[in-house]
Amino acid sequence: MTMNTVGRPTRPDAAAEAAAAPASLTGGRGLLQDEPLIFERGGWGKTGVDLPAPAHDAADLAGFVRDEVALPGLSEPETLRHYVRLSQKNHAIDLALYPLGSCTMKHNPRLNEKAARMAGFADLHPLQPAATVQGALELMDRLAHWLKTLTGMPAVALSPKAGAHGELCGLLCIKAAHEAAGQGQRRTVLVPTSAHGTNPATAAFVGYSVAEIAQTDDGRVDLADLAAKLGPDVAAIMVTNPNTCGLFERDIMEIARLAHEAGAYFYCDGANFNAIVGRVKPGDLGVDAMHINLHKTFSTPHGGGGPGAGPVVLSEALAPFAPAPWVVAGADGFQLAEQPAGEAAQAFGRMCAFHGQMGMFVRAYAYMLSHGADGLRQVAEDAVLNANYIKARLSGALTPAFPDGPCMHEALFDDAWLEGTGVTTLDFAKAMIDEGFHPMTMYFPLVVHGAMLIEPTETESLRELDRFCDALLALAQAAKAGDAERFKAAPVLAPMRRLDETLAARKPKLAWRPEAETG
Amino acid sequence: MRFTKDHEWVELDGDVATIGITAHAAEQLGDVVFVETPEVGKQVKAGDAFAVVESVKAASDVYAPISGEVVEANPELDSAPETVNASPEAGGWFAKVKVSDPAQFEALMDRDAYEAFLQTQ
Amino acid sequence: MRYLPLTPDDRARMLGVIGAPDVDALFVDVPAAARGAAFDLPPHAGEMEVERALAALAAKNRAAGAGPFFCGAGAYRHHVPASVDHIIQRSEFLTSYTPYQPEIAQGTLQVLFEFQTQVAALTGLEVANASMYDGSTACAEAVMMAQRVTRREKAILCGGLHPHYAQVTQTIAHAEGMEIVRQPAAIDPGDTVIAAIDDQTACVVVQTPNVFGVVTDVSKIAEAAHAKGALLVVVTTEAVSCGLLKSPGEMGADIAVAEGQSIGNALNFGGPYVGLFAAREKLVRQMPGRLCGETVDAEGRRGYVLTLSTREQHIRREKATSNICTNSGLCALAFSIHLSLLGGAGLRRLALINHSRARELADAVKGAGLEVLTPRFFNEIAVRTPGPAAALVDALLADGIVAGVPFSRLDPAAGLDDVLLLAATETTTSEDIAALAAALARRSGR
Structure with missing residues (x-):
């Protein structure tokens, strides 16, 4: 069997139980209330939303109707109490340093929240006529411009909804490019041993096999091992830079050169872009595709686990394969190319139902303008x-x-x-x-x-x-x-x-x- | 009982081999929370991943130490995966395999050799 | 710069502690050829200037609430109670990370446990995960989960499935090696999919109400799928319908996925949204995404943790059930708060109001001389237009009305250019409907 013994104990041990804190009489700890689940506080048949009586019944749907869903309701004051009590059991950036490596837990500016809630952004339907959403499309175009300029890359796919979704998007571009070039036999992705788990998971997801690249004693990609493993079967290398050891890959340009020489693309995991934003352009390093976590570098809030946003910048070679939709600027303003046709004829497909995380785009753009x-x-x-x-x-x-x-x-x-x-x-x-x-x-x-x-x-x-x-x-x-x-x-x-x-x-x-x- | 370098054990009774993971492996894994046993009737080759054992911190493939057809999977592990921790080399067995090449059994390590191998790890 | 606390003095002091002459010395590992990059971008700006620039962009858009508005097709304009948005902006929810340290994340974890319970109740299934990116990616994940469960490679997508959901599923599940059979778009395909199910089929994907608004009882499809050893995946793009219509679980679904935006979340021009994902309990170990489970702490007090995480990418790496990491936590919170306010009773009434509004809408459209193509609907109908639906939508825009979604925008190749999708919700007024009817009558020459 494979043995992975690196990890964490999973049970409190006996020594821990000895040191129990003094208990209150009713279960709470001072201001930290012992808060039951919403299902345990009555409220069956109750609602905290006042709604008018419907004008029509649902007799026309006889035979298709269920019983009322068995969920309790809460009045507004009860709702506030419930969630505020729960909130107080969470750590937050606004409370203290949140030093999670490779997660970039930075301050979330409140102007961004305000902007994202402007009716002209929040109250827009994704399928409204283009003529009614010119400002939204312009914002996407501007955001794309900033991302392209900051990375020194010619194109960007905005729709991926998080980092791992962006990785998937990038690898699908690479797969499409290889297939278009008659290189479909390239089925291997090389990933350093220090990579984040989403890298091998994503490569496997698109049907690639994963081979690991060794690391040197000083925490970088082992060039000799990389060179030995590159070959006509390799579709791409996935390298995080700065890497997950917090180090800049000194030989990054040589890594890119070796990959390109072997006919492989260089996918860069951009999770650590915060270290170099505004100073180094990944395009100068030889990157072909890189996702950018707007919820890391560009400060959109993590929200207890999401939502994120993971636009992917692409090189000239990969750009034609970017998924629909594309924002297209024309003489009559902006349009969305939503089907793999016309200028998006080679698009590999579609990553999500609509155009990506607009709410995050507004926040990230506000952050860029501010800085x-x-x-x-x-x-x-x-x-x-x-x-x-x-x-x-x-x-x-x-x-x-x-x-x-x-x-x-x-x-x-x-x-x-x-x-x-x-x-x-x-x-x-x-x-x-x-x-x-x-x-x-x-x-x-x-x-x-x-x-x-x-x-x-x-x-x-x-x-x-x-x-x-x-x-x-x-x-x-x-x-x-x-x-x-x-x-x-x-x-x-x-x-x-x-x-x-x-x-x-x-x-x-x-x-x-x-x-x-x-x- | 014979052992592999991947920490599986095999016991042979006639042409049926019982397979599990060693006490050393069970201890290293920590609390086992789930075991995915192979389907009865499945043909396995020595060296194939044929089961998965999960602790909270890791999911590990278990490799077939010997080739053959799976004839029984331990039903107790579905409801009581902790048996792997409590009794790794007896009640915590994973599967029984009807062996196609008994010579493979002889090629595996005996307990002394396995203990010596652990010392080198 | 208002977001950067270090002063020049701080920086100098810190460099001294580090023993570096200047900050450039910290970037010494960057290859010389990549140093000194220049960026043709404007300099920093104050809060007022940035707000002004964004407000100017926002002003170039026509907000849905600015007049009569009938778009649906996968995103729906509903009223969200003020308390929902207030609560999700609390620092402890907004600015916290994935709850990997359960001792200081019980707020988020209990919310997820409640969310999972609510989603299970809505879908009529036993277990739900802690959310996916949106309904469409949840649909693709469901298809791949069916492959893992059945070890079969073929998925059949019914003709009533939202074309974008079908495209996402084709893109992602096909990349993973599956064969995706997409049936031609059909307004009311009924049980016709049954003939296509064979013993190679991993799953059948059926949407109800479908993209044309048709409410379908999928029980017979479930039976037929199960008879061939295949799973039934039921998709819902309008979560409010779950308050009125038979649940996927009740009709025999093995996996139910839905777009949860309708409850608690704004339209946001398409995202962020929240994918709901529920399944039969016996399938739980093949589910994608995070799961929150109940346990106890060292003092025996009830608490919650992320669990069964060995399915996930950070442990299982290339053998994970999915590569998903970040999900839609805050949108799930908004969903859960709104549903906690509504309760089952409030959700029922909300659903009835939506249905009632749609009946008014259908009557008005018929009155204007157009044919309603949807035999049974919840809050959305398909209508036959005299010419191309897209041209009619453009024309009605001049009347200040956003008259729904032309089906051709979703699937130009389907040959349904004269089909218009119209939705009504509790935010639609009788005046909106009257204005649409009058404009339709005028434009179609009656």
């Missing part, structure tokens, strides 16, 4: 400066995975420094919660043992960075001083203690059911 070329350059510089500052401050106590040379926008540590303390990366991360911080990305990339990947972003002040570093240094000292108990029990001050993921997976309970049914 301008100078502000975006400053974004990259401050993001990199902040990460190197954290690396410098923590390096005495934690062990950086790649100590030599600067990192880019994220600092990667391994768990060598925890050896002998009885504390794991996971324990350390959980203890950060008690200090008021969200844990960093853990156990990723897989190539570094017990990885801790810290990405502060540019929207942290020096004061917040110091607060964060001070907390981690204090924790590191506690770990080295033998206070393992603190870590094993952590978190004790969060809304919840460690949760039993084994129980959840062994006996999945994925929806609430009335008592009688569950027995």
Whole structure:
């Protein structure tokens, strides 16, 4: 069997249970209310929306009608209470640093929210006549212009709905281009071992087989291994740059050259574009396709897991294969080419029902206008400066995975420094919660043992960075001083203690059911 | 009982082999939460992925150590995957295979060899 | 720059701690040939200037609410209670990440658990995931899930399926190696798909109400599919219809997918939306996307975690059930809040109002001399136009009316150029309908 032992313990251990926090008499913890599910607070047959009586009944649908859906309703005040109580159990960027590596949790400007809610954007139907949506199409065209200029690429497909969807779009362009050139036998995608899981998942999704490229000791693509694996069967390489170790691929242009020489395309995962935006154009590096997570670099909110947006910039060779719809500028204004015909005749198909994440386009465009070329350059510089500052401050106590040379926008540590303390990366991360911080990305990339990947972003002040570093240094000292108990029990001050993921997976309970049914 | 470098074990009774994962593997995986056993009647080749074992943190392919036809899958693992942790080398067996080439069994490691192999890991 | 907290002094101090002479020293790994890129883009701008620029673009659009408006075909204009948008803008929901650290994400996780329960109830199936990008990508994922479950390669798409959903499914599922058989567009195909189901069929995909608005009982199709060992996937693009019409589960669906935009989410020119995905419990391990499950914490208190994540890309990598990572969390939250306000009773009434408005619309269109092609409808009808529907829509625009979606825009090759799709919702007024009827009568020469 394959053995992947890198990971996380999945059950709170016995030591943790000893340190139970003092309990209230009724279940809550001060202002943190113990909030039942909406299904457990009555409300059956109730509604919090006042609606007029319908003029007609549904007699014409006799035989096609169901019983009323069994869901409770809440009045508006009850609704506010329910969701506000729940909200208080969440960490958020607006509360404190959210140092998830490769996730780019930066401040979400509120002007962007306001703009996206303008009726001229939010209250537009995707299939209105083009004449009634000229401003929306112009915004898409402007956004495309900024994305193309910032990346130095000639084309962009806007419709992909998230990063992984963008990867799929990029690989489908590559597949279409190979097939059009009679190169359909190219069925392999090369992916570095440090890649994000969506890369191999996406390649497999489009029917490609995946081969891994080895990594050098200094955390970069092994050129010799790459060259050895490139051949007439390789459709593309998928390389993240800056990579998931937080390092710029020094040999990126050579990587691109080797790939092109072998007839393969270079797909770049743009998840870490924040490190170079406004400073380096991926087009100058030889990239053929790259998705851009608007919810990372361009600040659209993560919203507890989405929505995102993943436009894909494309080289001249791949541009004709971009999926429908295309925004086309003409003498009579903007039009949408929605079918694979005319100028979009070679489009490989369609990624989603409509034109992509317009709500995110408005936010991202507002962000671009706010920053301008100078502000975006400053974004990259401050993001990199902040990460190197954290690396410098923590390096005495934690062990950086790649100590030599600067990192880019994220600092990667391994768990060598925890050896002998009885504390794991996971324990350390959980203890950060008690200090008021969200844990960093853990156990990723897989190539570094017990990885801790810290990405502060540019929207942290020096004061917040110091607060964060001070907390981690204090924790590191506690770990080295033998206070393992603190870590094993952590978190004790969060809304919840460690949760039993084994129980959840062994006996999945994925929806609430009335008592009688569950027995 | 014989073993593979991929941490499967095989026990041969006549021409029927019982297959599972080793105690070492079960411990490394942590809490097993799900096992996808092979369909009865399926032909497997030695080295093919023929089952999947999932812990919360990982999903791992289990390779057939020996070729043949699957004649039985352990029904207990559907409702009680934790049996793999509790009794990896007995009650936690995955499947029984009617062996097509018994010589493959002889080529596998015995327990001493497997223990020695673990020392090198 | 108002979003960047570091001052020049801070930067100098930090460079000192790092031991770098300047910020360029941190970019030393960038190849020399790629340094010094220039960008022909404007400089930064204040909040007022940016707002002005965006408002100017917004003003060039005709908002749906600015006058009579009848577009549907996969996106529907509904009223969203003010409290929904207020709650989703709370920092703790808006600016949080995927709930990978359950101890400090119980808010999001409990919402997802409630959302999954609501979606299961709406679709009449046992389990639902924590959302997909939209209805169309959920449809493609359902087809690929059917392939994993049945280990068969063929999917049959009924003629009433939204053409864009069919295209997305063809694009994505075909890339994965499946054979996608798309039946010709037909307004009321009924059970005709049954003849095409064979023992190579992984699934049949049927939409109800279909893209022409036709309400279909798919029970017989379900029976026929099951008899051949195939699954039935039921698609719904108008989630409000779930409050009135027989649920997919009740009619024998194995997988139900829907566009959830109608509940809690604005039109947004096509996105972000929220894909609903539900299935029979026994199929849960082949489902794509995130799932939230109940468990307990170290003190035995009930809590929620993301679970069965070994199906997903970050663990299973190239063997994952799907490559989806980011989903539609905040749109799912909006959906769930709106549905919590409505409850089953409110949803029923909302659905009845939609249906009632559509009956008024159908009567008015008939009164204007046009033929209604949809025999049974929920809130959307297909109408035969005297000439090309697209020309009529353009003409009515001059009257200030956005008169629906010409079917030819969705599928120009179908030969249905004289079919117009019209939808009515609770936001449609009697005056809107009267204005449309009058304009139709005038334009069609009566």
